[in-house]
Amino acid sequence: MSVITVNCPYCAAVRSLPAPQDYSPFYVDCDRCSERFIVEPVQNGTMVYRDGEAPCCSDPECRATEMGDAGQD
Numbered sequence: 001m002s003v004i005t006v007n008c009p010y011c012a013a014v015r016s017l018p019a020p021q022d023y024s025p026f027y028v029d030c031d032r033c034s035e036r037f038i039v040e041p042v043q044n045g046t047m048v049y050r051d052g053e054a055p056c057c058s059d060p061e062c063r064a065t066e067m068g069d070a071g072q073d
């Protein structure tokens with residue numbers, strides 16, 4: 001099984017993850033600092049965002065909100 005490695009954007013800890021099967025962003029909880037961050041697989045690697053700093057299309061919760069709750073202000 002292939003594995004990707006990412007760096008926590010808060011404490012820079014290296015984290016190994018199973019290689020994603022698609023390009024959907026997902027949350028990761030850091031083992032070292034317990035912060036949650038977002039990993040988004042992209043064509044040439046991975047993007048990492050702090051929770052709340054990702055653009056909506058790269059934020060799992062924002063995507064869910066947009067799809068499930070359109071029209072709410």
Ligand SMILES: [Zn+2]
Pocket residue numbers: 008009010011012013030031032033034035
């Ligand atoms: Zn961390």
